Amino acid sequence: MNDMPNHMPEKTGTGEAAGPKRPGRLRRLARGRGGTAVVGVLVGALLGTGVMAWRANELPFVERDVCWGSLSSEVAGALFNDTDVRSRELPLRRATVDPMHTECSIQGFGSDELESEVTASVRTLGALKGAPAWDWTRQYLSSRMTPLGGGITGMASSQRAWVALPTSCEEKHYEPGEKPPLRVVSLAADGSDPDYVNEVDARRGLDAMSRAVVRLANGVMARYGCESRYPDPPKLPGPPEGKSVRAVDNDKLCGLPGVRLPRWARGKDASAVRTTPGTRPDEVPGGIRSCDVGRPYGMDRIRLTTVAEPRLARVVARGLGQRADRLGGDGEGAHAAGLSLYTADCRGGRATFVAWEKDPDEEQGDAPAGRRSLGLALLPSYVKAEAGRIGCGEVRVEGAERLSGGRS
Template sequence: MKSKRIAALVTTGVLTLTTALGLYSWWNTNLFGDDSFCNGKLTPSDLASALDTQGRISSVSSSGTTGLPEFRCTVERTSKFLGAEPMKVDVHTAVYAPDFAFQTRTWKSPATLSYLSGNVTGAVSADRGWVMLPTSCRDKAGFLGLGRRRLPAEHEVTVVEARLERGTAEPSKLADLLVKAAARVTESAGCSLGAGDTRPTLQGPGEEKQLDTASACGMQGFAVPADALIDGEVTPGAERVSGTASASWTCDLRFSGSAEAEVSFSTTSDPSIVNDVLRRTPGWKDLPQGQGEIDGYSRAILKCSGKDVYFGMRQDDTYTSVLLDEGKGRWTAVSQAMFQSFLDAAGKQYGCPAVKVPRS
């Protein structure tokens, strides 16, 4: 009887240990997990590299149909008893105007991102990023909206974007994830990302430093107009630059003062951004003598030493509101003067013609 009890206890112990090990593996590894995610656009290894922590990778939600380019998914990595912080990322295709990253409030502070250089257009930070599909894919891949597939309009392009809802990622690893997802989207669409086997390099943001209102963004001659500052609300603060003049370049001016306002500037000669698709967005007007096109105080495309160069300025909502509180005339004068100063200084770096920003 004693030997039977011992055998039963051993059997129970083995079963308990086996169950515990099984549960541990289920909670903390990808054993018997899915072999692909996001309708085949991402693999477990893609996600494990970007969500670089311990735990099991699992799908939270997924939309789309295998074989179609468009997709939307949310994936998380969680663990038990390991003390690892949970991570969650949303990845999907979307359509925007080509210069969306420089002009939309949802992608504010563009100089905090690292810009991809090489054959792929995009940018990443520790918690968000995007990669643009080439224009050859424009009418072949779109996004999923209200349960329906929608291709981009004539003035839009398609991107693959990611946002980490929990946790942060190494920017280079998030870039790798986005490039791989974008490559599979283009494969499904019957076009090519054009990245080849070359891993895109990142041009990271510089350190934030004190704003020099006489030479903003480290650019000689780029002066912040005196009327752009408002005592107590908008005072000289800090600036940060990211990217390179040879590809995409951005600069954020973060003002001190109670308004906590920000103005961002950008330039790019990337043909994936500066092209006929961009020119189809509403607002463009021709400049005299074939110098290029301009859209108010926010965008210009100039013909500079044989190539088209984009120049952009975006005031955040807070700064616009503060200026408008001082009167529409104040906003108009400041916006015109600031964009003019930027065009004059940045244009010299690209060999651009001197242009006059028209007053609206």
């Protein structure tokens, strides 16, 4: 494998490091009498146990940019609550050599104990298929994620963030008509997005994650030798956490005319709706919009997602394997368990439409025959409404009624 060059990324006006408000406990220790000797002992112990990895010619507990030289101590520190920040990273390989991913662990320590962790990743999504492709889609395209805007293809929440690297940032020559794989940089806090986060913490987390992921992308592009750089994201719309969700409009589900919630699916389990912040049915920054329907504090009855960014749409469409039941019509689709996917060629390129049930009734075995898949029941009207909005023309889905066992 060929490692990237050892030169540091270019510093931009938005990437200058700022010192922490107060030194960490171990840094304070180093300033006292005999601190140098103590630090020497600690460094030997830490390196001997593999707890931390330091760059060559650098001393530990000294401020440095982390994750391939991308994040200053200020930006990395904002991801945590007043802690010492440490990091460990794998080499940043070229995607043509290592097409999957590499990672950097950013760790927040309090009283020298690990309190929380954020994982930075560089990944080629074009290599994902089946369950891994769907797992990424489920985590990073939920209605909690806010589009970054400013011409950046990416999203952020208080716990997750991702940015697509530009198509011009490639390492090999592609033939005419050949589509370069989509590569993204991402950040993920330990654990999944919680069902509830207070509004203050959610706002702080969203601001920190959105800024950090853009800086991370710029650092990776610098190491790859790309000319492009992204500006810091603007002030994003308020995060959905900590805010009351809206009541479901059964006859205009997710704000879409013609998409109606079946009568058998109405009730307290489908009484609230949450959509991607900053989006409306007639305007979707970044080409991605998700709508989650469920209870006010459990939005897991059904998720409807439209992905009109062609490179990402191709990844999302590979979320089901060959054993899934096929759907016909003006596009192509498939259904298995609680997941229905449908793709169509649109004015801006390929688009993918998703209907996902976390706990489909067919697994519970207590739904009336022909009414077991809410996703299949909604998919034809959902695709028709969304396809018309994003410039695909009229797109018919065929086979959903047959797979659901009858009319819904």
